[in-house]
Amino acid sequence: MDTFANKLSTSFRQSRGFYGALLLLIVIYAFYNILHPRGFSSAVLVQNANETVAIAFLAMAQTVPVLLGGLDLSVGAVMTLTSCIASELVSGSPVEILFGMFVTLLSGTAFGLMNGLIVVYGRLQPIIVTLATGAIAIGLALFVRPRPGGDIDGDLNWAVTNSLWDFVDTYQLFDPDATWFAPFAWIPVPLIMMFAIAILVWLPFRKSVTGRTVYAIGSAEGAAYMSGLPINRAKIAAFALAGFFASCGGLYLAIQTSSGNADVMQAGAYTLNSIAAVVLGGTSLLGGVGGAVASLVGACILRVISFYFRIVSIDPLLQPLIEGIVLLAAVSLGALRTLRVKNRLDLFR
Amino acid sequence: MNNLFSSIRPENKPIVIASFFIIAILLIGTGYTLSTQGTAPLLSPNYLLQQLQTGSFLGIVAAGMMMVILLGHIDLSVPWTLTAAAMMAASVGGEMALPTGIAVGLAVGLVNGLGVAYLRIPSMIFTLGVDSVLRGLMVAHTGGFAPQDQATPLMRYLAADRLLGVPVAIYVWAFVSICIAVTLTRTSFGRSIYATGNREGAAYLSGIRTRLVIIGAFMMSGVCASIAGVLLAGYSAKAYQGMGLPYLLPAIAAVVLGGTRILGGQGRYIGTLVGVVLIVLLNSVLSIMQMPEAGRQIIYGSVIVGMLLVYGRGSKVTS
Numbered sequence A: 001m002d003t004f005a006n007k008l009s010t011s012f013r014q015s016r017g018f019y020g021a022l023l024l025l026i027v028i029y030a031f032y033n034i035l036h037p038r039g040f041s042s043a044v045l046v047q048n049a050n051e052t053v054a055i056a057f058l059a060m061a062q063t064v065p066v067l068l069g070g071l072d073l074s075v076g077a078v079m080t081l082t083s084c085i086a087s088e089l090v091s092g093s094p095v096e097i098l099f100g101m102f103v104t105l106l107s108g109t110a111f112g113l114m115n116g117l118i119v120v121y122g123r124l125q126p127i128i129v130t131l132a133t134g135a136i137a138i139g140l141a142l143f144v145r146p147r148p149g150g151d152i153d154g155d156l157n158w159a160v161t162n163s164l165w166d167f168v169d170t171y172q173l174f175d176p177d178a179t180w181f182a183p184f185a186w187i188p189v190p191l192i193m194m195f196a197i198a199i200l201v202w203l204p205f206r207k208s209v210t211g212r213t214v215y216a217i218g219s220a221e222g223a224a225y226m227s228g229l230p231i232n233r234a235k236i237a238a239f240a241l242a243g244f245f246a247s248c249g250g251l252y253l254a255i256q257t258s259s260g261n262a263d264v265m266q267a268g269a270y271t272l273n274s275i276a277a278v279v280l281g282g283t284s285l286l287g288g289v290g291g292a293v294a295s296l297v298g299a300c301i302l303r304v305i306s307f308y309f310r311i312v313s314i315d316p317l318l319q320p321l322i323e324g325i326v327l328l329a330a331v332s333l334g335a336l337r338t339l340r341v342k343n344r345l346d347l348f349r
Numbered sequence B: 001m002n003n004l005f006s007s008i009r010p011e012n013k014p015i016v017i018a019s020f021f022i023i024a025i026l027l028i029g030t031g032y033t034l035s036t037q038g039t040a041p042l043l044s045p046n047y048l049l050q051q052l053q054t055g056s057f058l059g060i061v062a063a064g065m066m067m068v069i070l071l072g073h074i075d076l077s078v079p080w081t082l083t084a085a086a087m088m089a090a091s092v093g094g095e096m097a098l099p100t101g102i103a104v105g106l107a108v109g110l111v112n113g114l115g116v117a118y119l120r121i122p123s124m125i126f127t128l129g130v131d132s133v134l135r136g137l138m139v140a141h142t143g144g145f146a147p148q149d150q151a152t153p154l155m156r157y158l159a160a161d162r163l164l165g166v167p168v169a170i171y172v173w174a175f176v177s178i179c180i181a182v183t184l185t186r187t188s189f190g191r192s193i194y195a196t197g198n199r200e201g202a203a204y205l206s207g208i209r210t211r212l213v214i215i216g217a218f219m220m221s222g223v224c225a226s227i228a229g230v231l232l233a234g235y236s237a238k239a240y241q242g243m244g245l246p247y248l249l250p251a252i253a254a255v256v257l258g259g260t261r262i263l264g265g266q267g268r269y270i271g272t273l274v275g276v277v278l279i280v281l282l283n284s285v286l287s288i289m290q291m292p293e294a295g296r297q298i299i300y301g302s303v304i305v306g307m308l309l310v311y312g313r314g315s316k317v318t319s
Helices: A002-014 A016-035 A042-067 A075-089 A094-121 A126-144 A154-160 A164-171 A189-207 A209-219 A221-226 A231-257 A264-280 A292-311 A316-340 B002-006 B010-036 B045-070 B078-092 B094-117 B123-142 B153-160 B168-186 B188-198 B200-205 B210-235 B245-257 B269-288 B293-311
Strands: none
Touching: A002 A016, A016 A292, A042 A075, A042 A189, A042 A209, A042 A231, A042 A264, A042 A292, A075 A094, A075 A126, A075 A231, A075 A264, A094 A126, A094 A231, A126 A264, A126 B245, A126 B293, A154 A164, A154 A189, A154 A231, A164 A189, A189 A209, A189 A231, A189 A292, A209 A221, A209 A231, A221 A231, A264 A292, A264 A316, A264 B123, A292 A316, A316 B123, B010 B269, B010 B293, B045 B078, B045 B168, B045 B188, B045 B210, B045 B245, B045 B269, B078 B094, B078 B123, B078 B210, B078 B245, B094 B123, B094 B153, B094 B210, B153 B168, B153 B210, B168 B188, B168 B210, B168 B269, B188 B200, B188 B210, B200 B210, B245 B269, B245 B293, B269 B293
């Protein structure tokens, strides 16, 4: 018991930003549901979850390179590319659908791998490499899908964008009205997928030597090298993982909208929002501190803020302004750090 | 050849290679037009001047961006600084159009600089926030529609007219370039930018007021973006939503292709000029070849990565 309390307090001290963000999310989402006329219902949660998944995946994707002290400006473009690929492939028989999903995720991961290889063996700065490969990804997306559109299996679309009850009902897995199932039936499928991937992919990665090395590189690359850690492997894996998360986002976006659209503006907006979500979650842009789960929370905060506009009557013309001010204010909270600094030289990187 | 190459100083190497690349692009483009149409429009001075006229907007944005990148920071608020300056200039109109536009740029630069220098928020995220606030302000200002205000005659003259056969926009670009180049090489402010970009702690300890340097650089970037915005509004006769977005990433690419280190502290202005010309010519050759948008994006990205692989490689971490 004592050790658990110790662990908790250590974890709290180490990731103050994350717990702060989590608290903020709980407070603003609870408040949102109180204000909402149909708050605390499955329908509201399902809709909110659907709108959050894509940006949450991208925030997780962005986290891994940021932990290295780098940045991936191609996540939005990779998401666009993979959603275009998915809009071509995810239809037909169940086997074809599964194959299409596999190819989609594989292509995103391969693109991330390419980023990693260029960064490591080309010895270039990640930010400028991914800026260029992002253009390549958009170009490929335009090749795959010159015009918006696509064909996604209708059942799949319905099943994964609704609650667990609808999922079971669509695929006739068992009787969805069974009594034992009732306590879970309301949970939105997108929420489950989001957390499942975070837990099944991110947590094992974080615990592995490669994952630890990512953190070490972000803190001090030279020290990581001198300790004999596999630096190259960690960097390549980090970018490949970013590609994988981005392709999860792309796959979901394609299934959700039943189409693909090679939209440059959308890709750019998603990339920039993913950086904002990472910072809101408490991950340091200098690297070494934070995690994908924290960014997931950050992405949720970003989305919940925009949900408020639906229930609070604000002039729609002022919405972008308020969104911007909230974002700016949220990131300015990072300035509190400067008050704690004892030596002025610590302010400089 | 090898001997010749190694005698070039390392900071000039990117500039030399990029210049060779410009010549290669011109040759490939000319070869293409000669074989398909039997003419060589790429080499006609008139065509080149026209390309440089549209390139001058990018050139001015890149000049400002370079100041910020030399500090190891980045200015992502350029798209809406540019748009806001253009919209405010057009809506104020008359004599005060130009000063208003530039004042918008100065104000945005000041806010950016204060946030980065005093609040110590990473520039990547702070300027992004400022960008979305500006977008919000402009949506509120215009009501979400394309503004109806027309550019003033002076703005149109600066952007679209010709003086002695050369587009006026190129004179403006040249003027901005000279200002930036002189600032960087001949003033203590310029040297402070390099020092701060190399190691801010050391610069601070040697008596440079690094916060003011950061604010100054961001203000210059804001002013450059606003000049580009005012010119662009003059060129297309009015301001419109999203006019700034196509300039952000090419500006960063031009600065980096010109040999400026993205982590700051190193780079020459002439390199940025070469980088801008390279990107402008690459775009125009691709459009002469009637390359579809998909192919353009792929070639554009590959060229940037390819060129950086030739000369932008960092050193290996060994300690």
